[in-house]
Amino acid sequence: MKKKKVCVLPCSGMGKVLGSVTREVGFIVAEDLRSDDAYLVCVSSLSARVGEYAKMIKTYPTIVIDGCFEKCASKIAAAHSVNVKSSLFLPRSIKKYGIKPKKRDYIGTKGIQLAEKVAQDVVKDIDKLLGR
């Protein structure tokens, strides 16, 4: 039987530091914390119709990570009729954890700290979705 997985879709936006943090969250989850359970979905490849992403997000439950108030990742997921099971919103995470990164090119220690916290939240959602 095919193993159940969860797709993680960060906005990966460029204009603000928060987009860079969502990217780091995705890498932490997909490489360090849940490499066997999570597929990291690339918004650009999905929209450019490259790779298997369109199929993956229709097959597996998806967690969306939005960096800013535009909520682009959520909008893109909706446009692809994605089965979004959970969404995280970085401005809310900043309030929750009291960590505010500054630079969009190098997110620095604070950016990494915030990404690690948010990644833990994503992992909780993954475990819930996988029935653990």
Place this chain on the structure above:
Amino acid sequence: MNRKKVAIAACTGLDQPLGTVARMAAYQVLDVLRPNSTVLLCPPALIAEVEEDVVFIQENPVLVIDGCSEGCCERIVRDRGGKIASIVNAQEIQLRSNNLQPKSRRILGIQGEKLVNLVAKQAAVEVNRIVDQEEVER
């Protein structure tokens, strides 16, 4: 009359280190090399039809910095009617530069940083060329 700026659209790819290279090169062009003649386009915002980014590609020539041969960023801009004035491809520059290898998609390492600098320099040259061309056409 206001001079047009060059909209920099970079790959936001997550699959390969070259996506990170393209991203960092774009920031270098925007923040260090050509801050007065460029604006940053956010591809996810363009895909999500955020007005500011849609207007950027309608009103400005676009310089695409793609990571690899898939050319996702080029496709995204082209699909939305952007006027692409030039394309810089990190993978092509990598192949011309002793195959500099970024360490990973999270940490570029020395070779990755060198590749970022080369891509950014090439992009800055293209910005100059596009600006000059726009002046001639005005």
